[in-house]
Amino acid sequence: MAGGSAFIAFLAVRLGRTNLSDHFRRRQAGDTLLLEQRRQAVVGPSGSCGLVCYDLDGRELWRHPLPVVETDGGFGSGTSPLIAGNLVILNRDQARNSSLLAVNLETGRKAWETARPEARTSYGTPIVWANNGSKEVVMPGALLLKGYDLTTGEERWSVSRVAHVACTTPVLGDGLLFFAAWGPGKGDSPWPSWKDFADKYDKNGDGSITPDELEPAMRGFYKAIDSDHDGRVTEKDFELLASYTAKGENALIAVKPGGRGEITDSHAAWKANRGLPYVSSPVFYQGRIYLIKDGGMVSCFDAKNGTPFYTQERLGAIGSYHASPVAADGRIYAASLDGKVTVFKAGGERPEVLHQTEFHERIAATPALVGPRLYVRTQTKLYAFGK
Numbered sequence: 001m002a003g004g005s006a007f008i009a010f011l012a013v014r015l016g017r018t019n020l021s022d023h024f025r026r027r028q029a030g031d032t033l034l035l036e037q038r039r040q041a042v043v044g045p046s047g048s049c050g051l052v053c054y055d056l057d058g059r060e061l062w063r064h065p066l067p068v069v070e071t072d073g074g075f076g077s078g079t080s081p082l083i084a085g086n087l088v089i090l091n092r093d094q095a096r097n098s099s100l101l102a103v104n105l106e107t108g109r110k111a112w113e114t115a116r117p118e119a120r121t122s123y124g125t126p127i128v129w130a131n132n133g134s135k136e137v138v139m140p141g142a143l144l145l146k147g148y149d150l151t152t153g154e155e156r157w158s159v160s161r162v163a164h165v166a167c168t169t170p171v172l173g174d175g176l177l178f179f180a181a182w183g184p185g186k187g188d189s190p191w192p193s194w195k196d197f198a199d200k201y202d203k204n205g206d207g208s209i210t211p212d213e214l215e216p217a218m219r220g221f222y223k224a225i226d227s228d229h230d231g232r233v234t235e236k237d238f239e240l241l242a243s244y245t246a247k248g249e250n251a252l253i254a255v256k257p258g259g260r261g262e263i264t265d266s267h268a269a270w271k272a273n274r275g276l277p278y279v280s281s282p283v284f285y286q287g288r289i290y291l292i293k294d295g296g297m298v299s300c301f302d303a304k305n306g307t308p309f310y311t312q313e314r315l316g317a318i319g320s321y322h323a324s325p326v327a328a329d330g331r332i333y334a335a336s337l338d339g340k341v342t343v344f345k346a347g348g349e350r351p352e353v354l355h356q357t358e359f360h361e362r363i364a365a366t367p368a369l370v371g372p373r374l375y376v377r378t379q380t381k382l383y384a385f386g387k
């Protein structure tokens, strides 16, 4: 399986007789529960406010409550917990007091927590990387991608010149680590000018915009725009946002193992800037990296050297993509947020679409491949496909 852990479907099937499934069904976010098969336990993030561990009969084994994350976007964190050995790792990047947290899988007690004072909100899920034989947690953050010692939480390396927004999860393949991130406000998606924004929203003409002057749908983003957190959006906030955005570089990067300290240049294998995904993570499959860009465009690169086989080819399924693509049996599966799943052939010089299915409701969670089955979780339903 690739493209992010997505055991939710498997769990819901296994737990279908318990009240847990109701709990899962009500959830709308794209975050995912993890199954630890050795202990037959399930660990889930509960509304961004902590970790809860259940056994496979739905009995609660422990819980580790946490303050609700305060994200820049005003919505919850989309991250999933990561189980690594006897630890459960959780991304706690938020507007203030960001950290990377590890709790003991047996007890739910904190094992270590590393402060990330430089980090703002991020939404991706950390992964484990056996980096030249030593196990690390790779944390996809805004502006910085970092590696930490799995056992102690100590920072080991750092890569800069990545996007100022991090929604994706890194992937591994062919001995390299790949991280693709894109943030709005630059390139073909510039921020509006302060003048245009104020003309539209500053209804009382006092030179600042208060939440009540925004459309309800935009109010969730108020904290992200109000850069100095004084409760009013002004030209100064736009300048701060522009300078923060300018620090990032929207890119797909390949990182070589063996680095310590600042390794942005020393351990870069290659880099690409086209076809970047916003929320969906890359998938590595048969020596290639696939990216799904919002709008329904797929790009495919040689994992070893970054040579593109094709870039930004249309899949015929427009819209946003929050679920990550997954790959199996010579095929790539991509689910749009609007609920269209496209199956295309892996390899080749262009994406050959084999099949498209309309599910008629939102798909935010990454489909799960478990043995010969493909599970797709939509807003209200769970589907299983197989031979």
Ligand SMILES: [Ca+2]
Pocket (backbone or CB within 6 Å): 201, 202, 203, 204, 205, 206, 207, 208, 209, 210, 213
């Ligand atoms: Ca105003």
Ligand SMILES: [Ca+2]
Pocket (backbone or CB within 6 Å): 226, 227, 228, 229, 230, 231, 232, 233, 234, 237
């Ligand atoms: Ca402000």
